[in-house]
Amino acid sequence: xxxxxxxxxxxxxxxxxxxxxxxxxxxxxxxxxxxxxxxxxxxxxxxxxxxxxxxxxxxxxxxxxxxxxxxxxxxxxxxxxxxxxxxxxxxxxxxxxxxxxxxxxxxxxxxxxxxxxxxxxxxxxxxxxxxxxxxxxxxxxxxxxxxxxxxxxxxxxxxxxxxxxxxxxxxxxxxxxxxxxxxxxxxxxxxxxxxxxxxxxxxxxxxxxxxxxxxxxxxxxxxxxxxxxxxxxxxxxxxxxxxxxxxxxxxxxxxxxxxxxxxxxxxxxxxxxxxxxxxxxxxxxxx
Numbered sequence: 063x064x065x066x067x068x069x070x071x072x073x074x075x076x077x078x079x080x081x082x083x084x085x086x087x088x089x090x091x092x093x094x095x096x097x098x099x100x101x102x103x104x105x106x107x108x109x110x111x112x113x114x115x116x117x118x119x120x121x122x123x124x125x126x127x128x129x130x131x132x133x134x135x136x137x138x139x140x141x142x143x144x145x146x147x148x149x150x151x152x153x154x155x156x157x158x159x160x161x162x163x164x165x166x167x168x169x170x171x172x173x174x175x176x177x178x179x180x181x182x183x184x185x186x187x188x189x190x191x192x193x194x195x196x197x198x199x200x201x202x203x204x205x206x207x208x209x210x211x212x213x214x215x216x217x218x219x220x221x222x223x224x225x226x227x228x229x230x231x232x233x234x235x236x237x238x239x240x241x242x243x244x245x246x247x248x249x250x251x252x253x254x255x256x257x258x259x260x261x262x263x264x265x266x267x268x269x270x271x272x273x274x275x276x277x278x279x280x281x282x283x284x285x286x287x288x289x290x291x292x293x294x295x296x297x298x299x300x301x302x303x304x305x306x307x308x309x310x311x312x313x314x315x316x317x318x319x320x321x322x323x324x325x326x327x328x329x330x331x332x333x334x335x336x337x338x339x340x341x342x343x344x345x346x347x348x349x
Contacts, residue, residue: 112289112290112292112293112296115145115288115289116145117145117146117147118143118145118146118147118185118186118288119146119147119149119181119183119184119185119186120140120146120147120148120149120184120185120186120188121149121151121175121180121181121184121186121187121188121212121216122136122137122140122148122149122150122151122186122188122190123151123152123187123188123189123190123205123209123225123228124150124151124152124158124171124173124190125152125158125195125198125199125205126158126159126195126198127159127192127193127194127195127196127198128158128190128191128192128195128196129190129191129192129193129195129223129224129274130169130171130192131274131275131277132190132191132192132222132223132225132274132277133171133190133277134277135222135274135275135276135277135278135280135281136188136190136222136271136277136278136280136281136284138278138281138301139277139278139281139282139284139285139297139301140186140281140284140285142285142297142300142301143285143288143289143297147181148174149174149175149180149181150171150172150173150174150175151173151174151175151176151177151180151208152173152176152177153176153177153204153205154173154176155172155173155174155175155176156173157170157171157172158170158171158172158173177204177208180208180212182212182215183215183216183217184212184215184216184217185216185217185218185288186216186217186218186220186284186288187209187212187213187216187218187219187220188220188221188222188225189209189220189221189222189225189226189228189229190221190222190223190225190277191221191222191223191224191225191226191227191228191242191243191273191274192223192224192225193224193332193336196224196225196227196228196336197335197336197339199228199231200227200228200231200339200340200343201231201339201342201343201346205228206228206231206232206347209228209229209232209234210232210233210234213229213232213234216267217267218267218268218269218284218287219234219267219268219269220268220269220270220271220280220284221240221270221271222270222271222272222273222274222276222277222280223242223243223271223272223273223274223276223277224242224243224246224336225242225270226240226241226242226250226255226270227242227246227249227250227253227336227339227340229268229270230250230252230253230254230255230340230343231253231339231340231343231344231347232347233253233254233347234268235250235253235254235255235268235270236253236254236255237254237255237256238255238256238265238266238268239255239256239258239263239265239268240255240256240257240258240263240265240268240270241257241258241259241260241261241262241263241270241271241272242257242270242272242273243272243273243274244259244272244273244313244314245273245325245329245332245333246332246333246336247259249333249336249337249340252337252340252341252344253340253343253344254344260272261276261279261280262276262279262280262283264283269283269284269287275312278301278303282294282297282298282303285297
């Protein structure tokens, strides 16, 4: 056997091995996927008392300048639900920057649904917070009109952090107890709401969460209301949500004086902007 022929046989064998390896991987991946889907469906049938019910429609507003964690915390919880459709909603489907332009958007968010395409009668209408985006949204007629219209039929009208100021600017919290980030909690009064200091506040079909990380607690509470408490506990375990913060300074009451002073000084201008924006929004909407 000549050298070229031997090399050809070796090369052919190598190609065959690679092909079998690739095919094997594809087969294994497909088998794993099918197995996971089968287990998923079987679990839904076996635990129908936990997972049963109609398909849920969850609409989450996204907008330039929002705080990413305000969105991602509840989103992680909602994505853990079975039998649901989640819509990330904006005016168009162009990428939304979650921070100021000068900070550069490291994790862009792509809307999946426009205001016009968004389904009606949502089970959850959700608004995240984030400065400075919140202030812009509080005076954006298109955004507020969308929230007002969807708020008429949504099963739950909800927010996290300063997202409650946007709901308030739309007149959707008038006469309702609500919370916000601790720095803007008092501003809710300017919008006709009843400021309530709590991690999650529920008043009829209005559910609001406190600042940023409260979004996970908020999401779990909503899951318990949409499905069941046991299902919410299953989601909590799935996410391994068992926080052990290294410091006990997550509220102004717990934080050291120097920390409170630092943030008070830093937020002084923001608080005044929030208050003045709320006054303009209330006057414009006449509520």
